[in-house]
Amino acid sequence: xxxxxxxxxxxxxxxxxxxxxxxxxxxxxxxxxxxxxxxxxxxxxxxxxxxxxxxxxxxxxxxxxxxxxxxxxxxxxxxxxxxxxxxxxxxxxxxxxxxxxxxxxxxxxxxxxxxxxxxxxxxxxxxxxxxxxxxxxxxxxxxxxxxxxxxxxxxxxxxxxxxxxxxxxxxxxxxxxxxxxxxxxxxxxxxxxxxxxxxxxxxxxxxxxxxxxxxxxxxxxxxxxxxxxxxxxxxxxxxxxxxxxxxxxxxxxxxxxxxxxxxxxxxxxxxxxxxxxxxxxxx
Amino acid sequence: xxxxxxxxxxxxxxxxxxxxxxxxxxxxxxxxxxxxxxxxxxxxxxxxxxxxxxxxxxxxxxxxxxxxxxxxxxxxxxxxxxxxxxxxxxxxxxxxxxxxxxxxxxxxxxxxxxxxxxxxxxxxxxxxxxxxxxxxxxxxxxxxxxxxxxxxxxxxxxxxxxxxxxxxxxxxxxxxxxxxxxxxxxxxxxxxxxxxxxxxxxxxxxxxxxxxxxxxxxxxxxxxxxxxxxxxxxxxxxxxxxxxxxxxxxxxxxxxxxxxxxxxxxxxxxxxxxxxxxxxxxx
Numbered sequence: 009x010x011x012x013x014x015x016x017x018x019x020x021x022x023x024x025x026x027x028x029x030x031x032x033x034x035x036x037x038x039x040x041x042x043x044x045x046x047x048x049x050x051x052x053x054x055x056x057x058x059x060x061x062x063x064x065x066x067x068x069x070x071x072x073x074x075x076x077x078x079x080x081x082x083x084x085x086x087x088x089x090x091x092x093x094x095x096x097x098x099x100x101x102x103x104x105x106x107x108x109x110x111x112x113x114x115x116x117x118x119x120x121x122x123x124x125x126x127x128x129x130x131x132x133x134x135x136x137x138x139x140x141x142x143x144x145x146x147x148x149x150x151x152x153x154x155x156x157x158x159x160x161x162x163x164x165x166x167x168x169x170x171x172x173x174x175x176x177x178x179x180x181x182x183x184x185x186x187x188x189x190x191x192x193x194x195x196x197x198x199x200x201x202x203x204x205x206x207x208x209x210x211x212x213x214x215x216x217x218x219x220x221x222x223x224x225x226x227x228x229x230x231x232x233x234x235x236x237x238x239x240x241x242x243x244x245x246x247x248x249x250x251x252x253x254x255x256x257x258x259x260x261x262x263x264x265x266x267x268x269x270x271x272x273x274x275x276x277x278x279x280x281x282x283x284x285x286x287x288x289x290x291x
Numbered sequence: 292x293x294x295x296x297x298x299x300x301x302x303x304x305x306x307x308x309x310x311x312x313x314x315x316x317x318x319x320x321x322x323x324x325x326x327x328x329x330x331x332x333x334x335x336x337x338x339x340x341x342x343x344x345x346x347x348x349x350x351x352x353x354x355x356x357x358x359x360x361x362x363x364x365x366x367x368x369x370x371x372x373x374x375x376x377x378x379x380x381x382x383x384x385x386x387x388x389x390x391x392x393x394x395x396x397x398x399x400x401x402x403x404x405x406x407x408x409x410x411x412x413x414x415x416x417x418x419x420x421x422x423x424x425x426x427x428x429x430x431x432x433x434x435x436x437x438x439x440x441x442x443x444x445x446x447x448x449x450x451x452x453x454x455x456x457x458x459x460x461x462x463x464x465x466x467x468x469x470x471x472x473x474x475x476x477x478x479x480x481x482x483x484x485x486x487x488x489x490x491x492x493x494x495x496x497x498x499x500x501x502x503x504x505x506x507x508x509x510x511x512x513x514x515x516x517x518x519x520x521x522x523x524x525x526x527x528x529x530x531x532x533x534x535x536x537x538x539x540x541x542x543x544x545x546x547x548x549x550x551x552x553x554x555x556x557x558x559x560x561x562x563x564x565x566x567x568x569x570x571x572x573x574x
Contacts (some may be wrong), residue, residue: 060557061490068493094386101386103377104424141387199571203564207344210351210558214567220574232356281486284497288482291503 353418
């Protein structure tokens with residue numbers, strides 16, 4: 009195992025700051041670390057315990073009135089590995105404290121409301137971690153490329169997203185927004201694989217290939233979204249994702265860093281510890 | 292690793308059938324297997340992959356209109372290890388397809404409704420696994436022992452629970468009801484440990500000891516509930532739980548067996564596979 013895993017923390021290295029250009033990101037790179045795939049996978053498993061402990065503190069804190077919670081937004085092209093992040097990067101977490109929401113094309117009922125309506129209902133309760141597999145950002149991504157709303161409406165959404173997220177943060181929610189960036193070549197490889205494995209076929213949708221034809225347009229929509237909604241309090245992280253192990257490790261590290269920044273301890277008992285020890289011993 | 296893990300499947304061995312006596316269960320036993328703790332823990336990890344695959348099929352099936360889902364009800368005295376079941380026995384599952392609900396004492400709003408109101412809202416959607424950490428059964432357990440409702444009301448609840456569960460099964464939900472049975476001695480050990488670990492103190496509630504004083508009463512309430520609500524379609528399983536590794540392995544096995552009984556395959560594609568392979572290759 010390498011002495012130092014990260015030469016620089018991915019929560020700094022992969023953060024979208026002003027001047028960021030999505031086109032400059034190399035999906036095949038592994039910024040901040042020079043470990044091997046094997047070491048990376050071992051590290052992922054090893055750190056799962058730390059993740060569980062920190063998440064446990066977040067949860068425990070809410071039982072004594074703490075308001076802190078966490079929202080992890082996952083975006084990326086089809087087959088970029090969003091599901092794998094949930095399965096592997098965040099796998100150490102206790103399921104009792106995690107809720108995963110997959111957002112698909114809005115239903116008829118959802119369409120009758122504003123685009124944030126269905127998302128607002130899924131914000132995390134205190135102590136909880138909510139994971140969005142796709143999110144309200146589709147309403148400025150897919151919506152933009154496929155002209156699902158008129159341009160002025162879409163223009164207005166960036167600001168509404170920022171206010172919406174600001175309000176959530178004011179309520180104690182830490183927001184981590186992750187875009188998994190894969191190359192066209194890697195995506196083709198994954199889609200081909202999906203079409204050759206019986207257990208993966210159901211994940212394939214012919215429209216995935218249509219999205220592929222809209223690649224450039226979608227990347228442009230991402231660039232705009234990243235520019236307008238990466239704020240200092242709720243920044244975006246663009247994670248190179250051609251190497252699944254790297255993307256998972258980087259996301260795990262960002263979540264670890266953000267949980268640590270909450271500086272939560274274990275709640276102190278409100279009961280008389282000595283007395284209760286005696287009571288249990290005698291019961 | 293032993294050649295045959297189970298001499299008899301725990302879904303048969305631990306099932307509550309007519310004539311069952313809770314008092315006859317030895318919480319320290321490990322029925323159906325003679326493997327060691329170490330082997331048991333290794334087996335638990337190994338079978339997590341199988342669990343994930345079977346759960347994946349359940350989820351995938353719902354994407355082509357399948358209605359099957361699963362509800363796992365966890366009951367047991369305080370510190371019997373319900374949380375550990377979620378963490379360890381069911382750990383292989385993909386979080387996207389699992390929702391855990393912890394039921395505490397009902398809120399004022401919940402009290403204004405019937406006791407099944409808050410539970411009904413948490414039944415699993417098609418393809419999903421819902422886990423109840425405590426459940427509607429508290430309304431015939433704690434409620435009975437602490438006289439939280441008048442006796443006639445409580446008497447009426449067993450039948451209402453059975454109809455409620457029957458309706459859920461008619462909608463495609465497989466119900467697995469697990470009671471983790473620990474000994475008084477083991478519980479004392481765990482409560483003492485809880486009071487000596489900083490990271491566990493928040494889980495301790497002085498009322499845990501009150502419950503301890505109501506041990507016999509609660510066990511009687513369990514006996515009645517098991518008798519009246521263990522049906523052939525939705526039986527109870529009483530799992531000896533003094534050995535955590537055994538309880539986890541047994542519950543994992545019951546869930547595996549029940550998932551297998553659904554006999555779900557991977558959905559067949561509705562698109563033209565050959566054509567799509569060609570399209571992807573050319574895109």
